[in-house]
Amino acid sequence: MKPYSDDLRERVMAACAEGGRSVGAVAAQFRVSVSFVHKLRRRQRTTGSLxxxxxxxxxxxxxxxxxxxxxxxxxxxxxxxxxDELRGRLTAAGAPAVGRTTVWQALQALDLRRKKRVSTPPSATPSG
Structure with missing residues (x-):
């Protein structure tokens, strides 16, 4: 999820600084959560940055x-x-024991696909 823009952060803090408005009203006006407004106010108070x-x-x-x-x-x-076979081979080679999902994600990152073996011989009938 992308962070809120600096412009929105400044407008929220300007609305909070006006006074007389609750945090809930400011959050509703800008369609952000109440916790975001609280965290933004705390961040400005502690670091001075938005x-x-x-x-x-x-x-x-x-x-x-x-x-x-x-x-x-x-x-x-x-x-x-x-x-599962790949997991076993990795563990035997000294890699940490990981789950199937981790192996699958690593295969995706390496852009490798499982090549299925053909289980039946090709047909002798010519296609066409």
Missing amino acids: AALPHRGGPAPLLDAAARAELAACVARQPDATL
Whole structure:
């Protein structure tokens, strides 16, 4: 979710500074939450700034670069391996034990897809 603009933050604080209006009325006027107004007022009081904090990037990935390289090598060796098989091979190679979702997300980040093995021989009948 994107942070509120600096312009909106300044207008909310100007409305709060006018006096005689409740925090709930200011929040309703600008269609923001009451907690946002409270946090904005506290931020101005403590730091003197209304600017949004920079994005912190989220949690660190569970599989590091070495584990992702090992995952890519496993997929290259056996393209039709299931997520559980890949999990087992990663754990055997020394990577941390992770869930199927983590392996799937790492495969997506590496832009790798599961290549299904054809279970029946191709038809001898010519198509056309």
